Amino acid sequence: MSFFKRVQDKFAPKATEVKTGEVKSEMTLPSVEASAQTSASEAPKGGALDRVKSLIAVGSGKGGVGKSTVSLNLALALQKQGKKVGLIDADIYGPSQQHMTKAVRPTLLEGDLIEPSTYQGIKLISVAMFSNSGQAQLLRGPMAAQVIRQFLSQVAWGELDYLIIDLPPGTGDIQLTLAQIAPLSGAVLVTTPQEISLIDVRKAVSMFQTLNVPILGVVENMSYFICDQCDKKHYIFQQAGGKKLAAECGAPLLAEIPIDPRVAASSDAGEPIVVKQADSLVGRAFAQIAEKVVAQEQMQRGTDGALGYFLLEWK
Amino acid sequence: MTDQFRVKRIWQQDERTLGIVWTDGRKSLYDVVELRRQCRCAHCIDEVTRELKLDPDSVPESLRPQRIESVGRYALTIQFSDGHKTGIYPFERLRELG
Ligand SMILES: Nc1ncnc2c1ncn2[C@@H]1O[C@H](COP(=O)(O)OP(=O)(O)OP(=O)(O)O)[C@@H](O)[C@H]1O
Ligand SMILES: [Mg+2]
Ligand SMILES: [Zn+2]
Numbered sequence: 081m082s083f084f085k086r087v088q089d090k091f092a093p094k095a096t097e098v099k100t101g102e103v104k105s106e107m108t109l110p111s112v113e114a115s116a117q118t119s120a121s122e123a124p125k126g127g128a129l130d131r132v133k134s135l136i137a138v139g140s141g142k143g144g145v146g147k148s149t150v151s152l153n154l155a156l157a158l159q160k161q162g163k164k165v166g167l168i169d170a171d172i173y174g175p176s177q178q179h180m181t182k183a184v185r186p187t188l189l190e191g192d193l194i195e196p197s198t199y200q201g202i203k204l205i206s207v208a209m210f211s212n213s214g215q216a217q218l219l220r221g222p223m224a225a226q227v228i229r230q231f232l233s234q235v236a237w238g239e240l241d242y243l244i245i246d247l248p249p250g251t252g253d254i255q256l257t258l259a260q261i262a263p264l265s266g267a268v269l270v271t272t273p274q275e276i277s278l279i280d281v282r283k284a285v286s287m288f289q290t291l292n293v294p295i296l297g298v299v300e301n302m303s304y305f306i307c308d309q310c311d312k313k314h315y316i317f318q319q320a321g322g323k324k325l326a327a328e329c330g331a332p333l334l335a336e337i338p339i340d341p342r343v344a345a346s347s348d349a350g351e352p353i354v355v356k357q358a359d360s361l362v363g364r365a366f367a368q369i370a371e372k373v374v375a376q377e378q379m380q381r382g383t384d385g386a387l388g389y390f391l392l393e394w395k
Numbered sequence: 396m397t398d399q400f401r402v403k404r405i406w407q408q409d410e411r412t413l414g415i416v417w418t419d420g421r422k423s424l425y426d427v428v429e430l431r432r433q434c435r436c437a438h439c440i441d442e443v444t445r446e447l448k449l450d451p452d453s454v455p456e457s458l459r460p461q462r463i464e465s466v467g468r469y470a471l472t473i474q475f476s477d478g479h480k481t482g483i484y485p486f487e488r489l490r491e492l493g
Pocket of ligand 3: 436
């Protein structure tokens with residue numbers, strides 16, 4: 081049985097429901113057995129990432145702060161600025177990109193490659209795409225690492241300027257492993273303004289620093305609320321957590337994103353706000369985030385000239 | 396942001412020497428057999444007592460790497476001709492060794 085089949089079986093509800101009239105296409109993904117010697121500590125092979133210029137993780141350490149919303153809208157904003165963009169939903173606890181984009185399952189190409197799904201011009205792959213129910217059950221560490229390794233090595237990403245990874249909340253072994261196996265060129269941190277969020281986000285900061293992944297910037301989400309009546313920005317929390325965190329890790333504050341009910345509504349409708357309301361404050365905040373991420377990433381790349389992924393065969 | 400140095404260039408210098416140029420311009424040369432002896436993986440060193448489990452004399456002079464690959468942005472891993480491939484060499488440690 082192929083590896084992904086096994087993953088799928090794990091995800092799948094006991095009795096597979098097939099709606100009448102629906103063509104049920106069993107999707108079996110390429111087996112990893114061929115390279116069964118790959119140990120959990122081994123990095124993914126260059127192959128599928130060969131033409132990916134920059135891999136950026138969106139993380140937080142804290143749950144529910146808007147990582148998935150930021151990942152998707154950042155990806156779309158970069159795309160609107162003319163970049164070639166891909167997105168990996170690595171949230172093995174509760175993948176949400178599938179829900180937000182209604183993207184279809186990827187197709188299997190000849191050989192060992194998976195063709196990613198596309199959505200509004202970006203390439204997309206999600207853990208949820210490999211579950212019959214569209215929902216993931218919790219994957220244990222080594223399994224999660226294996227799935228992500230396949231996302232990095234067996235998906236036909238082609239030529240990309242940016243590949244964004246939506247990380248699961250937390251800073252445990254799983255997050256550490258994911259951040260380790262992906263040759264990240266940078267990380268974007270998401271927080272809310274409250275001091276209490278920072279406790280968890282700081283753990284993510286030190287995780288990235290330990291792995292030598294530069295922090296490209298901090299996004300403060302749900303920063304303020306604009307009232308219909310007075311049109312003023314109400315900083316309900318008044319704690320400026322984003323600014324504080326940015327100062328602590330020496331990275332720029334990329335933007336403050338207001339609370340806007342349309343964010344949730346538009347993602348439930350499968351139409352993210354950057355696409356639907358590009359001119360809203362939230363839409364503009366994302367355009368600004370994308371510009372700053374590009375600048376920061378170029379700066380990081382330019383300064384040290386370090387190799388990202390490398391593989392040397394000894395003769 | 397971080398002041399860790401990374402690999403700018405990596406190559407096989409000769410039969411048993413690995414060369415690295417770091418992002419600060421420093422050049423290091425490593426004897427690959429010695430690198431195997433310096434492995435700090437769980438098979439080679441007791442993780443609690445930090446005692447060496449690997450007998451350095453048991454590593455033959457004829458040992459060679461097969462492939463050397465980056466691990467994230469902070470380390471590299473070496474697969475040796477004796478099949479040993481669990482060692483991870485953080486750049487920080489390599490800077491101390493070479
Ligand atoms: N600026 C915002 N205004 C209004 N609602 C928002 C905003 N940002 C995010 N939300 C909503 O908050 C909820 C959580 O956001 P999201 O799923 O992006 O967070 P997350 O950090 O990825 O969560 P998890 O830790 O579960 O992965 C979603 O329903 C989303 O639509
Ligand atoms: Mg999420
Ligand atoms: Zn070892």
